Amino acid sequence: MTPLRLIETEPGAFSLLLDAGTTPVDELVEQLDHEPNGYFWEGVARYLVSTEQPTSKDTFRMILRAGCSVRTAMTGPRSNSWLP
Secondary structure: OOOEEEEEEEOOEEEEEEEOOOOOOHHHHHHOOOOOOHHHHHHHHHHHHHHHOHHHHHHEEEEEEOOEEEEEEEOOOOOHHHOO
16 A cells, blocks of 8 residues: 555645555654654654745645645645635
8 A cells, every 4th residue: 555645636736645554664653652643744744844845834734634644735826715
């Protein structure tokens, strides 16, 4: 099973879906005293955006749903209608 899936939810809007608990590094995450759930992966995603794409942080929003973490990105002009 592939733990990551990218889908286009509407023109110019994409969601990256992660099935928490199904990644190849879950055991390592647990050995480091963390739980590989949506909240853990949200922290990883926020860290990566802040260090790798800090100018893009306002184009993302995070949605957590039962065991998975979803990150949505808008590629077009910024619209307040999709901000949390």
